Amino acid sequence: MSVENQTEWRKHSPRYHIARWAAIVASIAVVVLSWRELNVTYEFLIFTPRNLADLFVRMTPPDWAYSIDILPPLIETVNIAILGTGLAVLIALPIAYMGAENTAPHPIAYAFGKFMIVATRSVNVIIWALFFVVIFGTGALAGVLAVAFRSIGFVSKLIAEGIEEIDTGQTEAIKAMGGSPMDVAIYGIVPQIKPTFVGVTTYRWDINVREATVIGLVGAGGIGVELNTSVDFLQWPRVLTILIAILGIVLVSEVVSAYLRKKVS
Amino acid sequence: MSKSEPSAGYPETWERPSVFYNEYVKYVVYLAIILFVLWSAWAVRPSVERVMGGIDAASILLSTMFPPDLSPIALERTYGGMVESIAMAFVATAIGVVLSLPVAVMAAENLVPRPVYYVGRAIVSVSRALHELVLAIICVVAVGLGPLAGVIALVFATPGFFAKLLAEDLEDIDEGQVDAIRASGGNSLQVLLYGVAPQVIPRMVGLIIYRWDINIRASTIVGIVGAGGIGVTLLNSFERYEYDFALTIILAIIAVVMVGEIASAIARRRVQ
Amino acid sequence: MLEITDLEKVYSTGDEALKGVSMDVEGEEVVSIIGPSGAGKSTLIRCINRLTEPTAGSIVLDGEDVTTMSKSELRNARRDMGMIFQEFNLVERLTVMENVLSGRVGYISTMQALRRNFPEEDVQRAYEVLDRVGVGGMENKRADELSGGQRQRIGIARAVLQRPKILLVDEPTSALDPETSFAVMELLTEIAREEGIPVLINIHEVELALEYTDRIVGLADGEVVFKGTPDEFDQGARDTIYRAGESREDQSTPGEQVQKQQSASVDISDADRETSY
Structure with a gap:
């Protein structure tokens, strides 16, 4: 009271x-x-x-017949998200390692890690896409790279936090039993960061599916290209079909990612 | 060293319990995932010329980009676009929040009947699933080029975040205080105003600020499809190959987004 | 078996934790180190397998000086020293069986470690030891599902599976309640005798030391101030060891320690999701 x-x-x-x-x-x-x-x-x-x-x-009504035609770009959208996330994770791992206080090999590396985390996070996926379309031309490759670069900061930040939370007691025990540095990694570190790693990856993939739906607006592949064309040609029933399809894959990927995260907790 | 040797009767092998049916299923699943990724990678593979051209293009891009264009006219155009973006974020936050409030109530399981709840959740899901840019491209056709389209797109995107999180807060409220108003004979509106609102207002203010922060980010890019703000300027600079000007704009966007993030973090801390 | 001579440890902060400690462990005896908090007990134990690098002095295990060993020699030496920790230090997210088998990690290749592919006799013995420490049938549970007492039993099983020449035990009971403490100490000393392994145990509770160990070494302020059997340990000895004031309370409560063991799991809020745009 x-x-x-x-x-x-x-x-x-x-x-x-x-x-x-x-x-x-x-x-x-x-x-x-x-x-x-x-x-x-x-x-x-x-x-x-x-x-x-x-x-x-x-x-209304949506152009149902068109839904067959948009299957390939939809699959491409999901693929862009998968490859973009995969590439981001590959690049993010060393950055996370450098950007985590307890593993940073050198203060300069730490500063570099932190800088990369902030820099990639602040630039929107569509801006990355503009750049990569200039470099590699229109198509899914630019999309994959845009999604990947956009995700590096997010993925490395969360993995770095996971690394910072490692319980050194567990790694010390493996060391005390005569384990080599590899054994310490396999037995002490991997089990501890696995849930973080899987959680972050699937979560980011889920976000990336949503991001991959728009990079096509600047020509970087995926369903966004179809959307742009249909809008340009004023084919409204097609636009609605695309919107429904986007809604579908975004919701499905949300469910899949939530399921995977629950499995590995 | 040890005196006792393993005696019979204990198993000689042990398998780690697996989420898969058995080890073979596990490897089949892993193999399938690897094949799928390889197949996706194959699908987006660039040709050799593309990559070689890309290296050239990248070097041209980088050399034109640096140093950023800091001429007065470039700065003035950046400033103008940026002010429009920020203004869009404020207006969109205000309208979006007002329109999201009833959606939040609808999406709170404990406050409304089932059918209404489902409608509320559906609005939230659709709004969440569609990216601001997808909404923006449609709004541009509906209401024409310019900031109005951007504002409407951001307004449509607001319930997916604001109503969803506010609904979760509404579901966590203390029912006792609500019952007290109900017991003293209040109607539904009175229950909302006197029993529910006081409990969630601090959180709500926090969410409004948070949404504003997100809208700042979004308002800097919706211009890419013509929906007003600095994004229009950015797209133009790319189309005219003025990459040094593009870099100025991007740096300005990064600066504004960061300032917005910091301001929002400070404001939210003060509210809570 | 183990001979420690003039061991010194100065931390980088300037704290002198050990000021020339000499002691030994012979045959199959159980030796306890007692003393107030901050006397250097843990430092002493951790210096023996060089989890903490000693500053000066020598540690001779089975005729070989641990302090001058190279990294790979040290790894081999560590295989001969089983260690049991205050906070168990099990790999929380692995199964009980993986934790116990990890005692043999120094003997298998990286590839085998990755595939958890241990020799049949190790697996067989792991089952046996699990039964012996009283957690038989729990091999497929995850370590973080177990109680403190059960975890320490797994810790003992892991150390025993190592087939060590000596067991180094660092405050095995301070994270446990009194009843479990006695049970764990009983098990630990019993099993060491059965297996013929000498034990060096750093312990906070004098009563446990008196009850379960053959010899007591009293440590105060980084120096050995008492050596003798439990029978020789009288009020005078107690005063000498704890003279610099009463034994201070340990830093943390058992509850907190178990809490700390919970491994990190990812929990990304919607807030994080939204800021990613």
């Missing part, structure tokens, strides 16, 4: 009150200013609900 009273008292303190109102007023002011900054034409705005409804009418 005394805790309750304390929060009550704090709520009613004048400073808290003023701060709260100031925050609310400031937020509203920022939103209003932002709105004005956008220079939205009000005629457009009035027609927006009607336009959206119109579009939806034109989309």
Whole structure:
């Protein structure tokens, strides 16, 4: 009860009150200013609900026959996610090793590891895709690389945290029994980071399926290419088919990844 | 050293318990996974010329990119696009949150009847599954090029995050306080306002700030499909091969995203 | 069997943990090291198989000086020294059988270690030892499913499977409740006698030392201040060992130690998922 009273008292303190109102007023002011900054034409705005409804009418019913045609790009999307994640993990392992406090071989390596983690995480997948399309041309290869580079930071950050949580008692025991460094790795370290590793990989794959659906908008392969074409040619029933298909693979991969993570906990 | 030798009666082999049916099944599964990955890799394999061309293209790209274009006009255009992106993030957060609130209530199992709950969850799932850019490309067709399309895309993407997490908080509330309002004769709206809302408001404010942070990231890229903000400028720079300008924009995006992340982290800590 | 001469250890922080300790373990006896917290008991045990590098002095095991060994010689020497830990140090996510068999890890190739492919006689003996320590039938359980007492029994089984020339035991009972402590000590000393392995045991509870060991070495502030049999251990000896004040409480409670053993598992919140865009 005394805790309750304390929060009550704090709520009613004048400073808290003023701060709260100031925050609310400031937020509203920022939103209003932002709105004005956008220079939205009000005629457009009035027609927006009607336009959206119109579009939806034109989309229905979905073009079911088309669903056969989008199977290959859908599979490509999933493949991009798998290969991108795999490549990211390969690159991420040494970075995680460098970026973990307890395994970093040198302060410079540690700084480099941390930098790579931050740098790759801050650049969106679509920007990576723009780059790789310039380098390797349109197609799934650019997509795989974009997804991979985008994922390095996420994967290495979480694996580095896993490495930092290793219980040295367990590795020490293997050492004390005369185990070689390889034995220590096999018996002491691998079992400890396996759940982190599998968890992070499947989770990132799941996210990457979703990311792989959009890189096609800049030509980097996957279902996004089909989506872009269908929108350009105003084939609305096809667009809806694609949206349903994206929904399907994203939900399925979410279930698969959750199942795998549960298995290895 | 040891005096006792292994006596008979104990098994001589031991198999690690496996999630698979037996060891052969395990290896078949592993083999299948490896083959599948190899097949996927084969499907995206580049030709040799492609790779060689890629190396050339990469060297050209890198040499044009550095140093970044810091001329006044480039900075001015970057600034203009960035302000639009940030403004989009604020507006989209405000509208998105307001529209997500009823969805959150609908998606909270303990507050609404079953059929409504399923509708709520369905909205959340669809919104989660579709990437901001997929939503943006459709909005551009519906309402035309420009920031309005981007704002609408971000608004549509909001329930997938905001309503989902808020619904989880709503499901964790203390039923006792809700019952107290119900017992004193409150109607459904009163129950929500006086019994439920006070319990989740601090968390909700945290989620709003968090969503704003995500919207900042998203608003910098939806322009790639013409939905306003700095992304439009970025795409243009790529199409005109102005890679040094592109680098300026990307650095600006990274800076803004990081500042947004830090600001959001600080604000959330102060709220909670 | 084991002869320690003038052993010194100075940590990089400047702490002098051991200031010239000399002692030995002969034949098949059970020797205990007692002393207040911070006396250097753990450091002494850990210096013997060089989990902690000693600063000076010599440790001769079966005629060979451990302190001057190269890395690979040291690995071979470590195979002859079984170690039992305060916090069990089992590989938590592996099965009981894998933990016990890991005692033989120094004798198999990397490929065999990877495939958990141990010689038949090792497997057979592992089953036998598991039965002996009272956890027969649990070989397929994961180590983190077991209670503290059971884990320490596995720890003993693992050390025994090593067929060591000596058992180094570091506070085997301080993470256990008093009743389990007695049971574990009883088992440990019994099994060592059956197998004919001498034991050097660092122990916090004087009562356990008096009850289960043949000889007692009292350590205070990094120096040996008492050597004798349990019969010779009187109030005077007790005062000498603990003279610098009462034995301080151990740093952590058993509950916490078991908690710490829980291995890391990944738990990625939605928050992480969302920030990845």
